[in-house]
Ligand SMILES: Nc1ncnc2c1ncn2[C@@H]1O[C@H](COP(=O)(O)OP(=O)(O)O)[C@@H](O)[C@H]1O
């Protein structure tokens with residue numbers, strides 16, 4: 001599942017982008033050291049293969065439904081972890097640019113969710129150990145299914161985490177998790193079976209293709225630990241920095257009606273409470289993204305706005321909405337004017353025979 | 358057939374648009390990229406209940422789309438893919454967040470619906486922003502901008518190669534699927550026993566094509582490095598373009614245009 | 626009856642011009658044990674234009690790929706311009722050899738025609754001005770300058786072929802190898818191709834099923850049959866020998882056969 005821009009906060013987006021970039025740079029360096037150039041076009045064409053393979057409907061027996069190939073695991077199996085990761089990262093970028101699948105700011109999230117786990121966790125620690133040295137169809141199938149399931153479970157868990165820390169939705173953590181994990185279990189099993197079938201076929205028809213991936217130096221446990229450690233350190237540092245930055249403004253980097261209405265000061269009782277919440281903000285981890293304790297109760301005056309989620313009463317007013325409609329209308333008008341002017345200058349008016357103008 | 362040709366048509370659509378020569382297309386791709394990212398950043402920074410503050414941000418697509426001669430409805434059609442997910446997740450907002458939100462004296466509304474609307478509009482705007490960027494630059498120029506941003510060569514080359522071969526692989530797959538459908542006319546998808554052979558064969562062809570491509574590259578002096586060679590000159594126009602948008606985004610960030618205009622008219 | 630005639634004497638050969646090609650006892654076997662070529666001995670002179678013909682699977686593509694070093698022979702040696710083709714000498718040999726693939730899709734790998742043709746010159750670290758000159762010249766030669774910003778999937782088969790040839794011409798090779806260059810060209814593009822090949826005065830090897838093209842462009846023909854050279858000599862002579870052509874799975878060129886259309890017209894009594 002692709003993370004969308006709308007679901008993430010700038011903090012989460014930036015932190016994940018930085019992590020994704022770090023991982024890509026690391027993979028690039030690794031690849032340069034050990035890769036034969038042959039993999040360069042192979043990565044590109046394999047990436048295109050994943051796009052193409054996604055249009056195949058694998059009909060699932062006795063259910064009437066169908067599954068699709070995800071891609072991450074098969075790329076790692078053919079290309080090895082580093083090239084597989086990069087190839088998947090390229091696919092995700094094209095999807096964000098051309099297919100509106102996942103966003104540009106959510107790109108980092110998608111790289112981590114859909115490329116990192118399969119390439120750097122599943123492939124070396126699950127897929128390869130299960131596969132071992134064997135090339136038997138049963139082994140390939142088992143490794144593919146377990147690998148795909150594990151990869152998707154990690155990925156969907158990350159989606160839940162990222163959404164949760166972004167605080168854009170009200171979906172409680174547990175509920176979201178309960179929704180996401182089982183769905184992705186089913187998807188993972190199908191994807192695993194499809195991957196397994198493809199790999200067994202390739203293994204029997206053209207073993208040389210899979211051998212070329214096997215030849216690429218396997219990830220050493222040490223280097224994986226290094227990746228994970230640097231990945232987490234980067235995420236924590238960036239996340240920490242950005243959220244510190246965020247917390248030094250009243251409502252983080254996010255829009256705040258308080259800036260303009262000044263209502264926050266009016267609402268807060270002030271004095272001790274203010275400084276207490278100030279201290280709390282400074283000490284809490286990701287202060288703006290804390291757990292929501294309870295829904296706000298209008299009858300509880302002692303609950304200051306600053307301690308719960310942004311006060312809803314500050315969000316939108318009728319006059320704000322009316323103004324918004326006005327702005328929208330103006331923008332549409334501008335668009336229309338530009339469009340008309342364009343048509344005139346392109347001489348489209350003269351050419352077009354339709355009465356539409 | 359719809360999904361068979363879908364991504365192919367998408368590429369065609371964008372390749373056509375990015376080949377146009379409008380003012381927007383003439384902007385240095387790096388500046389286009391930066392402006393697009395600033396725009397996306399502005400969109401996702403809107404606070405979850407601040408519906409009215411989203412409206413000024415529609416100005417960006419509303420100006421660029423006609424200026425760049427992008428067919429609005431066709432572009433809009435391509436943004437709907439992202440909505441199911443956002444709606445699926447966002448629909449829980451009204452369910453779980455049913456605080457009453459006072460929007461005017463005596464009028465209140467379920468806050469969850471506000472945040473749901475914010476989420477969906479944001480999703481739409483963010484997607485528009487990304488697609489507009491691509492429609493006004495194109496893959497070759499995006500690759501060039503990424504190189505200027507010091508994105509490593511191999512990554513940029515991968516981007517170009519993958520993009521190039523999507524169309525080819527898609528046509529190949531479509532042919533394969535048609536051939537399959539002709540011999541199994543009553544089937545909806547691909548039967549399980551054909552999963553491996555069908556997709557596997559495609560993968561083998563992929564591999565062989567890649568080998569040929571590799572040789573074709575080597576024969577023309579490829580040594581593992583990608584050289585984009587292109588040069589765009591940065592002109593005053595590019596700075597003016599970027600700075601105007603930046604100014605607008607900052608204005609929208611710090612100043613509530615909707616609220617201001619609304620208060621003028623409602624006298625509030 | 627035709628007996629193979631091996632051309633040994635090279636009229637123009639001297640010490641300065643050195644773009645000749647030697648095959649010395651070359652055999653090639655694919656990894657799946659298909660013997661594609663066995664014991665090939667050839668000398669291609671500097672500036673010679675040679676047509677390589679033979680049925681599908683005769684080994685024509687393999688022969689050309691061996692010259693470029695895409696494939697390396699298990700037995701024998703190939704020498705290009707005095708340098709033996711080995712892993713170590715590939716880079717220097719490839720600077721002189723231009724090769725157009727049988728399938729242009731594999732050769733036009735960038736996203737616009739311009740970018741693709743510029744790929745080679747840029748790799749040789751030319752200045753962007755020089756690149757621009759070479760690319761423009763190559764595109765003009767092929768008559769496809771107007772296609773320069775087109776993505777490859779927007780090209781017809783023939784246009785793609787022309788782009789692939791332009792990408793090779795931009796490198797100004799001394800030896801030109803073309804694998805079935807006319808296979809998807811329309812008559813006019815094919816005409817242009819023939820003129821172009823005839824303009825190219827350096828050494829060239831062309832494989833083709835289009836025997837008329839071979840007849841018009843090559844002074845020497847090599848016939849491959851099941852991986853061996855069965856004829857090497859003048860085109861006219863071999864194309865007259867229908868019986869042998871038939872054995873090798875070939876057909877007489879149209880221009881050399883009797884006019885079927887006129888005949889039929891006569892027969893119908895028009
Ligand atoms: N990659 C390959 N692997 C195995 N056999 C091959 C391969 N390419 C070609 N061959 C075989 O080698 C022989 C010569 O092929 P090729 O040189 O392509 O013939 P031509 O170009 O004359 O049609 C054929 O029998 C063909 O099947």
Ligand SMILES: [Mg+2]
Nearest residue numbers: 685686687727
């Ligand atoms: Mg051939």
